[in-house]
Amino acid sequence: MTRSDPPDETEKMRADCLNAWFGELHALKDITLPVIENKVTAVIGPSGCGKSTFVRCLNRMHEVTDGARTSGDVLLDNRSIFRADVDPVSVRQRVGMIFQRPNPFPAMTVRENVVAGLRLSGADVRDVDSVAEDALRQVSLWVELKERLDAPVERLSVEQQQRLCIARCLALQPEVVVMDEPCALLDPIATSRIEEIIHGLRDRYTIVIVTHSMQQAARVSDYTAFFYLGELVEYDDADVIFTKPADSRTEDYITGRFG
Amino acid sequence: MTSALIRRRRTVDAVARGAAAACVVLLLAPTAIALTALVTEGARGIVGAGGWSVVRACAGTLMLAGIASAVAIPLGVGGGLYINEYRGGTLARAGRWAAGALSEVPAVVIGLAVHALLVAAVGRFSFLWGAAALALMIAPTMAHTTADAARSVPESVREAAIALGASRWRTTLFVVSRVVHARVARAAWITAARAAGATAPLLFMTEARDWPRQLTSGDDALPLQVFDAASRPDARAGAWAAALVLVTVAGVMSYFARRAATPRGHT
Ligand SMILES: Nc1ncnc2c1ncn2[C@@H]1O[C@H](COP(=O)(O)OP(=O)(O)OP(=O)(O)O)[C@@H](O)[C@H]1O
Ligand SMILES: [Mg+2]
Numbered sequence: 001m002t003r004s005d006p007p008d009e010t011e012k013m014r015a016d017c018l019n020a021w022f023g024e025l026h027a028l029k030d031i032t033l034p035v036i037e038n039k040v041t042a043v044i045g046p047s048g049c050g051k052s053t054f055v056r057c058l059n060r061m062h063e064v065t066d067g068a069r070t071s072g073d074v075l076l077d078n079r080s081i082f083r084a085d086v087d088p089v090s091v092r093q094r095v096g097m098i099f100q101r102p103n104p105f106p107a108m109t110v111r112e113n114v115v116a117g118l119r120l121s122g123a124d125v126r127d128v129d130s131v132a133e134d135a136l137r138q139v140s141l142w143v144e145l146k147e148r149l150d151a152p153v154e155r156l157s158v159e160q161q162q163r164l165c166i167a168r169c170l171a172l173q174p175e176v177v178v179m180d181e182p183c184a185l186l187d188p189i190a191t192s193r194i195e196e197i198i199h200g201l202r203d204r205y206t207i208v209i210v211t212h213s214m215q216q217a218a219r220v221s222d223y224t225a226f227f228y229l230g231e232l233v234e235y236d237d238a239d240v241i242f243t244k245p246a247d248s249r250t251e252d253y254i255t256g257r258f259g
Numbered sequence: 260m261t262s263a264l265i266r267r268r269r270t271v272d273a274v275a276r277g278a279a280a281a282c283v284v285l286l287l288a289p290t291a292i293a294l295t296a297l298v299t300e301g302a303r304g305i306v307g308a309g310g311w312s313v314v315r316a317c318a319g320t321l322m323l324a325g326i327a328s329a330v331a332i333p334l335g336v337g338g339g340l341y342i343n344e345y346r347g348g349t350l351a352r353a354g355r356w357a358a359g360a361l362s363e364v365p366a367v368v369i370g371l372a373v374h375a376l377l378v379a380a381v382g383r384f385s386f387l388w389g390a391a392a393l394a395l396m397i398a399p400t401m402a403h404t405t406a407d408a409a410r411s412v413p414e415s416v417r418e419a420a421i422a423l424g425a426s427r428w429r430t431t432l433f434v435v436s437r438v439v440h441a442r443v444a445r446a447a448w449i450t451a452a453r454a455a456g457a458t459a460p461l462l463f464m465t466e467a468r469d470w471p472r473q474l475t476s477g478d479d480a481l482p483l484q485v486f487d488a489a490s491r492p493d494a495r496a497g498a499w500a501a502a503l504v505l506v507t508v509a510g511v512m513s514y515f516a517r518r519a520a521t522p523r524g525h526t
Pocket of ligand 2: 053180
């Protein structure tokens with residue numbers, strides 16, 4: 001973590017000595033890590049090292065789990081998201097989240113799903129249809145689905161459901177989008193389609209993506225953080241991490257010697 | 260696979276299918292006989308008594324079951340959602356226990372309890388007390404069914420809603436209730452139909468028979484009419500008539516139950 005930031009990089013978020021627990025289990029230890037605006041930051045590391053826990057701290061989803069707590073801080077635009085006067089609801093709207101398993105709302109149509117976030121947050125939106133169209137266009141689903149907006153969401157393929165979940169998140173106009181292994185259940189073609197979408201989203205959003213795939217991290221990310229046993233081992237430009245990592249544990253991991 | 264083995268499997272399959280079909284026939288036969296008798300005797304009874312009496316009889320039953328459902332179904336559904344979504348809390352646990360216990364109590368005991376507590380103590384307005392007894396049958400069943408249905412909604416769906424900035428109650432109201440809607444609506448129709456046909460909780464409330472007469476010049480609740488008339492040989496025709504009307508009402512309600520179970524867009 002010795003790299004000096006070029007001047008055009010603004011920190012959208014920052015974890016500052018962040019610790020997280022599940023009851024007695026110390027899942028994250030003193031994580032200090034910037035998230036650069038309009039860039040893709042990948043979080044990699046072996047199973048159980050705390051990747052999901054870390055990203056769930058970024059939008060205060062960690063505290064939803066019974067017995068979960070944190071210490072340290074997470075800054076969004078230089079302001080703590082843990083302050084007493086900050087509403088977790090507004091944090092979650094500014095920092096949207098995509099899960100590993102597509103989780104569209106059952107018993108709703110495609111259209112209802114896209115705008116569900118607006119309804120759920122009680123936002124007063126006049127032109128729901130144009131919000132839906134804009135969100136679907138951003139995930140290249142508009143052309144595919146514009147004739148089927150009133151179809152039950154269960155009829156979509158898993159990959160379409162995942163893109164729909166991304167659209168549902170974007171409809172709330174978040175500033176940061178956190179993705180926890182969004183392609184884990186998808187085949188290579190579907191995966192590359194999602195990766196293309198991530199590329200496109202970078203202009204409008206700041207992205208944090210957890211992935212098990214080194215290739216994916218190398219392909220999509222500008223910066224990469226390597227976690228191991230709840231600690232941040234190394235954070236740097238993606239090409240530095242994947243070509244000449246400073247820590248031997250990072251090198252072991254990316255060359256497949258463990259994990 | 261040898262051809263002998265294939266032949267044996269075919270034989271076993273044919274025998275099993277035949278036995279199952281026989282069971283269905285055995286099941287259908289008494290139903291068919293009962294329905295035939297019901298329709299012919301019932302029609303004769305209705306013609307004898309005049310169509311107007313049927314309307315009056317219906318009114319009494321629908322009013323009892325209607326009042327009871329209007330109160331008990333929203334209560335049961337709301338309670339059931341609370342029981343599941345806020346499980347872990349003391350109130351939710353108490354509610355789950357009460358719903359379970361009440362839905363196990365035989366209807367006649369509920370009738371007795373309502374009679375002892377309300378009718379004996381207050382005396383008047385016994386038609387409403389009849390509705391109260393029916394409501395006590397409906398609400399726990401609805402709470403139970405709703406909580407069950409809500410439990411089958413995957414946790415990942417609630418998590419998605421929370422991550423979109425929804426509060427707990429909005430998640431329940433807009434997401435969970437949408438998923439359980441069809442199942443709960445179906446249960447509501449079935450439970451209401453069962454309440455409309457229930458005799459036991461009303462047996463003690465002889466006063467229940469006066470009130471609708473005063474209000475609508477209608478007649479007794481249908482199940483009571485069947486029960487009463489059946490025990491008097493001179494009134495058999497009336498029993499048949501009331502029974503036919505009752506079965507028709509239940510049939511119509513279960514049609515709505517089936518319709519409610521088909522979610523929108525899934526035709
Ligand atoms: N809800 C929970 N309750 C208790 N412990 C948990 C919970 N979720 C995660 N943990 C524990 O916290 C640690 C970090 O888990 P986390 O899910 O963040 O790892 P991960 O890096 O995302 O793993 P994976 O790659 O398998 O998704 C693990 O030891 C895990 O067992
Ligand atoms: Mg994980």
